Amino acid sequence: MTTISVKSLRNFANNKFLVFSCILFLIIALSAITAYTISTRQINHSFIEQQLSVASETIRLRLATTVNSDIALLLKMADTPVIQQYFMNPSDHALKSQANAELAIYKEHFNNKILYWVNDVDKTFYSTGNAPYIVNPDDPENYWYNLTLYETEKYIFNINYNPDLEQIYLWVNVPVFVTVQTGKKPIGLLGTGINLTDFSNFIASSHREFDKNITTYMFNKYNEITSAVDYELVRNKVHLDEHLGETGKKLTRVAHELSGGESRSFIYDKKIYMVNSIPAMKWYLAVSYPVPSLLSLNHAMNTVFFSMLFLILFLFIIINIFIARSENAIEKQNLRLLEANRKAEFASRAKSDFLAKMSHEIRTPMNAITGMAELLLRGELSCEARSYARDIKQAGNNLVSIINDILDLSKIEAGKMEIIPVKYMLSSLINDTINIIRMRLMEKPIRFYTNIDGNIPDSLTGDEVRMRQILLNLLSNAVKYTEKGYIGLTITVDKQDDKQVLLRIDVADTGKGIKPEHQANLFDEFVRVDVKKNQGIEGTGLGLAITSRLCAAMGGKLSMKSEYGKGSLFTVIVPQGIETKEPFAVVEEPERKKILVYEGRVVYARSICWTLENLTVPHVVVTNQDDFASALYHDEWFYVFSGYGLYEKIKPLMEKSDSVFCGGKKPHLALMVEWGTEAYIPNVRFVSIPIQSLSIANTLNGKADNHNYYEVSGSSGVIRQTFPNARLLVVDDIATNLKVAEGLLSPYNAKVDTCLSGVEAIELVKRNKYDLIFMDHMMPEMDGIEATAAIRKLENRNEVPGKNGKQIPIVALTANAVVGMPEMFIENGFNDFLSKPIDVSKLDEILDRWITEKERIINNKEQITENKDQILAIPGVDVQKGVALLRGSLKAYKNILILFCKDVAERLSQLQIMPEADTLPAFIIQVHSLKSVSASIGAQEVSFHAAGLEAAGKAADMAFIREHLPDFTVQLAELEKNIRAVLSE
Ligand code: ADP
Secondary structure (H helix, E strand, C coil): CCCCCHHHHHHHHHCHHHHHHHHHHHHHHHHHHHHHHHHHHHHHHHHHHHHHHHHHHHHHHHHHHHHHHHHHHHHHHHCCHHHHHHHHCCCCHHHHHHHHHHHHHHHHHCCCCEEEEEECCCCEEEECCEEEEECCCCCHHHHHHHHHHHHCCCCEEEEEEECCCCEEEEEEEEEEEEEECCEEEEEEEEEEEEEHHHHHHHHHHHHHHHCCCCEEEEEECCCEEEEECCHHHHHCCCEHHHHHCHHHHHHHHHHHHCCCCCEEEEEECCEEEEEEEECCCCEEEEEEEECCCCCCCCHHHHHHHHHHHHHHHHHHHHHHHHHHHHHHHHHHHHHHHHHHHHHHHHHHHHHHHHHHHHHHHHHHHHHHHHHHHHHHHHCCCCHHHHHHHHHHHHHHHHHHHHHHHHHHHHHHHCCCCCCCCEEEEHHHHHHHHHHHHHHHHCCCCEEEEEEECCCCEEEEEECHHHHHHHHHHHHHHHHHCCCCEEEEEEEEEEEECCCEEEEEEEEEECCCCCCHHHHCCCCCCCCCCCCCCCCCCCCCCCHHHHHHHHHHHCCCEEEEEEECCCEEEEEEEEEEEEEEEEECCCCCCHHHCCEEEECCCHHHHHHHHHHHHHCCCCEEEECCHHHHHHHHHHCCCCEEEEEHHHHHHHHHHHCCCHHHCHHHCCCEEEEEECCCCCCCCCCEEEEECCCCHHHHHHHHCCCCCCCCCCCCCCCCCCCCCCCCCCEEEEECCCHHHHHHHHHHHHHHCCEEEEECCHHHHHHHHHHCCCCEEEEECCCCCCCHHHHHHHHHHHHHCCCCCCCCCCCCCEEEEECCCCCCHHHHHHHCCCCEEEECCCCHHHHHHHHHHHCCHHHHHHHHHHHHHHHHHCCCCCCCCCHHHHHHHCCCCHHHHHHHHHHHHHHHHHHHHHHCCCCCCCCHHHHHHHHHHHHHHHHHHCCHHHHHHHHHHHHHHHCCCHHHHHHHHHHHHHHHHHHHHHHHHHHHC
8 A cells, every 4th residue: 555645644634525534434433332332231231131040040940949849858758657656756666667668768859968857755866878866956056956846837947067068058947747636746857958059059150151250149038148159158147238248238128129039130330230039948049240341242243343343444544545645636736737827827928028029129120111111102203113112011011910919819818908998989980990991892893881770879988999900800801701792791789778788790791701610710819711712811810819809808709600602790799888878870750751772783772771771761772774763753752872873874864853753852862982072963962882871861861971081192191280380309219210200200391300319318308399209118228218207307397498397298109019008108207109110190190189289270370371372273173172171281282282193193104004804903993092082182073083984994894994094094194284383383
């Protein structure tokens, strides 16, 4: 057996179960032993009592039988006439011999016992085997003589001790009477002697057979001991109560309470006593036996009991050792698991640290790469170089988004992903998402519809950023993995109460689908499935992992259904708080606004129906010209919704006079367009595809649509305003980064100072008045946090020029984008946070946020005078609209015009060539971009033409393109020339 070590014993003791089981075992064992002891004692007692009773009964009966038969014989002899006559004439020889003959017959009956007789005439004592002698009745020794002759009618007993033989005898004496006139006259006696020593020996030996410890006494009614192993006691007629003291008293008391032949037992002073009466002799027999010790007597029972006990103990020990060993094994296993867990935690922390570091290290050069590419794109470039620069920027952005994904995942894994609920507008979240997805869909023949339940409260609370991420991830995947057909975004309410709405977001596509065997682990990180078929599609396999974890973190869940080759449906169910209950989209008096929808594209027609039903607007959908024509004049319509491509066909029908229409009034017309080309046709409303419930509601309620879908310029970002009076400082230890920042800030016309260290920055802050400082975080010697602290100190001591106690806004510029960073910077005296690589739109937001109103008022004033002084007039361009789109900044507008010219110059050369079937997609992109870009500067006519060409391209209507493209290029070249002319003024 295994040696149980001290440790395992301690474990054993520590284990509550084992301790409990030991205690239980002890209790059970003790109870068993106690019960066994009590019952064995009981059994032993009864057994002894039984034995004692058998033994004493035997003695009693034997003695009684012997005595009774002897008495009977003696009485018979006393009645014999020969004997009586001989007793009266002892000297008569004839009589003597007759009597002896008679006596000889009886002698045989007495076996070996002594038979004796005495006649009262000569008082000669005759006995068998002994010489006769004369008895002197007056001798006190011979008290029995007179006692027999004169005091009894039947018999008397006396006991004496024969010192020669060392024997005790019980003498039975019977008187011999003759009947005379006066009555009975004693003439002598007959007697026999019973050797009581033999009896005592018999009793003793019979008991000794049973046990040596047995003690026997007989005593008479005077309590004199009449039989005992110690003959002296008998001879001296010692009283039993004198001899045994208290025990003797109890024995004699019990004995005298007995009625004939009865027996009684009791336990006294550790002995079992049994007392019997022997009525024939009026004697008592007392036997005793010490109370047996616990384990004596029932050896077989003891053996069985204790073997069982030992067996149970043995089993108990074995089981406990087994448990202790398995406990030990579990303990070891737990320790191993703890250790593994500790290592895993360490590894996870190391991984997070590594990722943070890696992200920092990669982001810093990425800032240079994407920033420089951005600057290149802003300058004059050949077509080829521009395309390379765009590719560099695109690839850089992709890399940054992969790093972001990895960081997100590591944050989620480390449990550091915080869900930060804010108040947000669902409509703007949806709009932003739709715009991004629309852009991505440009190159694919895919229809995109949205069915958004208008009853959802618009103002919600939740983590808007993460909601956007979820929507974008799912929709981007749909775009990536779908080649034709449609993509749909449906948002409905699963459940709603006063405080919370459970949103159900379905993203459906008719893409490649996912094989059933790949679906199970699709939400695991780095899982990309069907890699062969998806070759060429960029991805890391992180999007769905992040999405599903984000859903879970927000208390929701992501699920999916897919049919391979047919498409997929991803569903998110997520709770969001309700800020105000106002619904997302409501049509006022919907029953009065019946709509005729003419749309040949089934996907869009279905989506419009869904939305109109959701908004409870009565409607009829037609899909061909004839149905449209007949429906148009046969009912009263509030609005006609038609696809933009059908405008030419319905135009003649709609241009008829009011009287032709039911109700005497022409319905309003809304054209559904895929890109923003609104305001070209008088009295026609443009509604962007995908049609949204809000757009429909706004249209039917006669409100303007708030959402404009502009794609601004070939380079990214919108420069919304300039800050010529502002002075900015950029601090970074890497010169390239300074160059990038300078370049990105240059369109804002602000004065930008740069320096390479915190120490320099402090010097500059002491000397100049800055409106905003961009401060790098990690710098040698003095990092950004220390430099900021020093600047804040200077400000407190009023050692900073022109600030009058006000703080200079300091924006942390860092490549360290791990969670908690923004909070850390704010705590350390920074005002804002901009991550590297710099996202130009974020940069714009920051400038907008921190450059003071005062600066802007001055700018706007200037702007207004500037606008007044130099109102630009460009033929074919609505300058005012263009400027308004840039928040009234003429300077920014001019910048956009410069970029527009560059862009057009580049595209014109490509548009000179008539597209073929294989170059058609590229052509569509070209005209599509021109459509949007020209709309954004207010060149509506060009935009409209571009839209026409785009539609023709999408319909592969080569004849239309061939007819209109040359005119369009001429028009475009004209526009570029006109703009350049104005700009050069
Ligand atoms: P990524 O798209 O970067 O590879 P994701 O985690 O977003 O990573 O997606 C994991 C995989 O799931 C993808 O590689 C693609 O095989 C599959 N998948 C995701 N969305 C779709 C979809 N809409 N249709 C078909 N397959 C999809």
